[in-house]
Amino acid sequence: MAAQVVVPQLGESVVEARVARWLKKEGEAIAVGDPLVELETEKIDLEVNADQAGVLAKILRQEGEDVKVGEQLALIEAGTGAAAAPASAQSDAPAHATPAPPEAITPAVAAAPAGAADGPRSTPAARKAAEMHQVDMAQVQGSGNAGRVMRRDVEAAATQAAPASPAAPAPAAARSAPAPVAPPRPAIAPGSRTEERVRMSKRRLTIARNLVEAQRTAAMLTTFNEVDMTELMGLRERRKEQFAKRHGVGIGIASFFVKAAVAALKAFPRLNAEIQGEEMVLKHYYDVGIAVGAEQGLVVPVIRSAEQLSFAGIELAIRDFAARAKSNTLTLEDLKGGSFTITNGGVFGSLLSTPILNPPQVGILGLHKIEDRPVAIKGQVVVRPMMYLALSYDHRIVDGLEAVQFLVKVKEYIEDPGHLLLES
Structure with missing residues (x-):
């Protein structure tokens, strides 16, 4: 049977x-x-x-x-x-x-699919890229977990395999001819203007649906502020070697913002809540989602009980999430739940943006690029490393005053990281 x-x-x-x-x-x-x-x-x-x-x-x-x-x-x-x-x-x-x-x-x-079981392990996105660029998957060296071929590997192989051909020299008669006053419109070769239909992955469809749903159902607003990163960056520079020797991981800015966000959420608990029917569910734990860019779209793995972790514990968790997102080995348990989210577009060069809520959460903190800017301090114009912060929130249960004060609280903790260390 x-x-x-x-x-x-x-x-x-x-x-x-x-x-x-x-x-x-x-x-x-x-x-x-x-x-x-x-x-x-x-x-x-x-x-x-x-x-x-x-x-x-x-x-x-x-x-x-x-x-x-x-x-x-x-x-x-x-x-x-x-x-x-x-x-x-x-x-x-x-x-x-x-x-x-x-x-x-x-x-x-002839009908055997590319990337069959006897070929190298690869992601669906890599196989689609191989078909589009006509790359032999068997010749691609994988950089993912256990040699898994990723889309970036296929695109790199396609670039190496197709160098630009040098242009043929123009005939002597053409070189000596005067340029036309109004050059003719270029002839379009048959089949040169092509389009491609690519079916969206399940993850991309879900991201699209959730983002539209968040904007449709929530009364979403965003408030902005800026933070002077001088003290935090100075503290990191002074302590980074000692921290790495003791904990085996470098110290970044993300752990400071997780700590600052948790402290601010304790002061403004409705930003750590969700709406269920006619009730607000106020959460007295702090599961902070960290948005990570993955090959097939954004994912938000969750740091559980972030209030109980040290700076080193948070850094280790973030580094682990980033590595497993790259190798496509995150689990459903990693992505489940979350009471508040932090997203850092600054690592990609974003100077300012409006983050979209991650339902059913009612708050998301957006970090951005650190950039030297002139600022006025005690009547003097000085150049400081500055970062714009953005807090998007659901106005149905979070008032504008709470949102502004929350962001000011985060700013205070980041600009005085010594106070943050004492609080934690």
Whole structure:
């Protein structure tokens, strides 16, 4: 009797996935624990493994199809076909199949998808990029976790493989001819103006839906301030070597802002709440989400109970999130929940922006690029490293006065980090 391969439980609130890639072919021998298929969800990508040995008898859902939790993906026959044949006797076709004439086999070989199970492991985005740039995935060196090929690897390979050709020298007659007064419009070669339709990933669709929903349902406003980073940067410079030796991690600015945000949330608790029906749920714990740019879109892993962590604990958590977002190994548990979010567009060069709420949260703090600017201090114009801060909030439960005072409190803690250290 054939065993069913079904869509597993995908985590909190995730009920649907997309079949990204089959890692085994019909008729191929399967061992217990072998990865069979890669599923793409709105939050992470995951592999479904075989629960029993045998042969992959039939694939029921094809790549690109959307599936729900519990639906059948494939059938595994125990102890038949290729599983029972010695390795030397196995061919490209299943061992139990009647040999087909060459003309019947050729189309099947030609239709084999790029990046099949015997090629290097790669992300769905990398495979799409390989198709677009016509790059052989087998020749690409992966930089992801366990050699996984990422989109950036494919794009780098495409750039190296297609150097710009030097322009041919113009004929002598053309060089001596006078330039026309009004050059003719360039001729458009047939097929040169192309368009491409790219199906959005489950994660990108979810990001799009959540952002629109946040703007539709919340009374979102943003207040701004600026902070002088002189004292904080001086403290980091004085303590960075000692901190790294003691804790094995460098000290960045993010841990200071997490600490400052937690202290300010304690003073203004409605920014650490959410709305449920006609009630406000005030949270007396501080699960701070840190927005991280990943290959397939922004993700927000959560630092649990940030109020209980040291500066080193926060730095280690942030470094771990960044590494696992890059290698696409974040889990659903990493992304679940959160009571407040911090996003730092400054690492990408953003000088000022308006962050969008991360529902059901009612507050998000945006950090930006540190830039030397002239400022007036005690009647004197001096140049200081300045950063713009932005706080977006849900005006349904957070008043403008609270929002402004919250941001002022964060500014005070950052400009006097010694006071922040005493508070924590």
